[in-house]
Amino acid sequence: xxxxxxxxxxxxxxxxxxxxxxxxxxxxxxxxxxxxxxxxxxxxxxxxxxxxxxxxxxxxxxxxxxxxxxxxxxxxxxxxxxxxxxxxxxxxxxxxxxxxxxxxxxxxxxxxxxxxxxxxxxxxxxxxxxxxxxxxxxxxxxxxxxxxxxxxxxx
Numbered sequence: 001x002x003x004x005x006x007x008x009x010x011x012x013x014x015x016x017x018x019x020x021x022x023x024x025x026x027x028x029x030x031x032x033x034x035x036x037x038x039x040x041x042x043x044x045x046x047x048x049x050x051x052x053x054x055x056x057x058x059x060x061x062x063x064x065x066x067x068x069x070x071x072x073x074x075x076x077x078x079x080x081x082x083x084x085x086x087x088x089x090x091x092x093x094x095x096x097x098x099x100x101x102x103x104x105x106x107x108x109x110x111x112x113x114x115x116x117x118x119x120x121x122x123x124x125x126x127x128x129x130x131x132x133x134x135x136x137x138x139x140x141x142x143x144x145x146x147x148x149x150x151x152x153x154x155x
Contacts, residue, residue, distance in 0.1 A: 003098050006030050006076040011100055013040045014053070014078040021045060024078070024109065025053040029061035029094070031073040037061025053077065054085035058092050068155060070094045079106050082113040083120055091155075 006028055013026025023041030030036065039056025043049055054077050062068055070092040079101040081089060089097055103113065119127050133139075146152060 001030055001033050001035070003074075003076070006035065006074070007078075007098055007100055009035065009038070010053075010076045010078045013038060017041060017053075023053075023111075027053040027057035027075060027077045029057050029070060029073050029075055031061070031065065031070065036064050036073070050084065052082065052085050054081050055088050058088055058094075062092070068092075068153075074098065079111075083116045 010026040010028045013028070014024050015026075017026060017040035018024050020040075022045045023043055025041040027039050028035050028037065037057045037060035039053045039058070039060055041053045042051035042056055045051075054075060057075065058070065061070060061073065071094075073092070073094045074096045075089050075092075075094045075098075077085070077097070077099040080099045080103050081097070086097075103117075106112070107114065115128070119129070124131055
């Protein structure tokens with residue numbers, strides 16, 4: 001499967017999703033030359049702000065492959081991923097990302113994620129979303145438990 005073929009499938013998923021009432025985004029995950037995961041934006045269909053096409057496709061691929069890592073896989077997205085999806089792709093350990101439309105195309109259709117990209121590099125106290133650290137002394141307890149667990153799965 002070529003990059004172009006996989007990307008055409010992601011675009012087709014996005015167009016089909018619009019017809020079903022979902023958002024105009026689609027994604028596929030390819031591993032060893034075959035599609036192992038597909039997804040379309042389900043935010044409004046599922047009332048789930050995290051159900052972006054890339055996340056849905058990554059979840060599908062991981063479920064099918066029985067792993068939480070997509071080493072060697074390629075993610076194809078109909079549009080340049082938002083910061084959440086880009087992070088999910090990074091956490092999946094995919095080898096590459098290919099996309100068709102870019103941020104400006106999405107913004108022209110009403111999906112402007114520039115504010116989120118700007119926030120990524122802003123120090124916590126200066127971000128638009130107020131955040132406050134509490135219980136700092138207790139916050140390390142889960143990490144202590146993690147370090148003590150001898151059979152943990154590293155990721």
